[in-house]
Amino acid sequence: MNKLKLLYAVVKTLKSKEAITGILTAEVQKDQKKIFFLHNEFEKNLATRQVKAKIATELDYDGKAVKHESNNEFTLDRFCEHGHHPGRPFPSPGHGFRHGGFRGGLTRLSLLLSLLDALQATEQEDKSIQLTLNSADLPADLQTLLYEKLSGKHPHHRHHGLMNEFATVADPRFMVSIFIDKSHEIQKAVATLSGSGTDEHRQQHALAAKVELTFVW
Numbered sequence: 001m002n003k004l005k006l007l008y009a010v011v012k013t014l015k016s017k018e019a020i021t022g023i024l025t026a027e028v029q030k031d032q033k034k035i036f037f038l039h040n041e042f043e044k045n046l047a048t049r050q051v052k053a054k055i056a057t058e059l060d061y062d063g064k065a066v067k068h069e070s071n072n073e074f075t076l077d078r079f080c081e082h083g084h085h086p087g088r089p090f091p092s093p094g095h096g097f098r099h100g101g102f103r104g105g106l107t108r109l110s111l112l113l114s115l116l117d118a119l120q121a122t123e124q125e126d127k128s129i130q131l132t133l134n135s136a137d138l139p140a141d142l143q144t145l146l147y148e149k150l151s152g153k154h155p156h157h158r159h160h161g162l163m164n165e166f167a168t169v170a171d172p173r174f175m176v177s178i179f180i181d182k183s184h185e186i187q188k189a190v191a192t193l194s195g196s197g198t199d200e201h202r203q204q205h206a207l208a209a210k211v212e213l214t215f216v217w
Contacts, residue, residue, distance in 0.1 A: 001121045006129060009184040020044045022215040028162065029208045035061045036162060049076045061162055114142050127182040135174045146174070169195035169207055189213045 021043045028036040037058040044051045052073050059066045118137040122130045135143050172195040179188045194208040 001123065001129075003116060003119055003121050006121060006180070006184075010180060010186060013184040014186070018046055020046065020215065022213060024211070024213050026211045027209065030165065031205050033060075035059070050074075051076060059162075111142055111145065114139055128187075129180045131178040131180065133176045135172070165197050165207055166193070166209070169197045171195055185217055186215055188215070
């Protein structure tokens with residue numbers, strides 16, 4: 001299967017949409033106990049950039065238990081200031097070469113090709129496709145880079161509370177699965193992350209996170 005051709009078809013299908021509606025859920029567990037949960041029902045108009053979101057969160061961490069629900073309606077235009085473009089999740093052509101020079105651009109290209117090579121595409125009986133990216137199939141340097149992106153870990157960033165748990169995870173394992181129907185529409189995307197972390201008392205804890213995004217077309 002031509003993975004590059006498939007990805008192009010998926011992106012082209014997404015670009016043809018006038019609106020995106022879906023449900024985003026996220027759950028974090030520590031020692032098999034749920035410490036964070038998010039449920040977000042959202043709708044985004046791609047023409048007007050208007051977003052509607054119904055969000056419910058639960059936090060049970062560090063002796064604090066909090067639940068919160070909200071209904072939000074806003075536009076994304078204000079986030080485009082200072083060079084941030086929510087409608088353009090990937091850098092523009094030449095971005096890598098302006099940041100880090102020619103060698104930096106080649107490094108990014110090499111990482112992108114490694115991702116494409118590790119990506120597994122499996123055709124189902126109903127002609128749908130499941131794309132799977134497993135950290136075990138990636139080179140060690142790329143595993144480290146992707147984990148830093150997924151967890152928000154960065155050597156110059158300080159983390160507090162819940163984020164600090166994943167910033168100190170050892171031997172992280174993650175998997176991303178994307179389910180695409182025969183019309184090249186993404187039906188669902190699931191990402192999991194697990195590993196062990198050490199607290200300030202040098203005690204180890206099992207950590208796991210799962211994020212699931214379901215689209216309604």
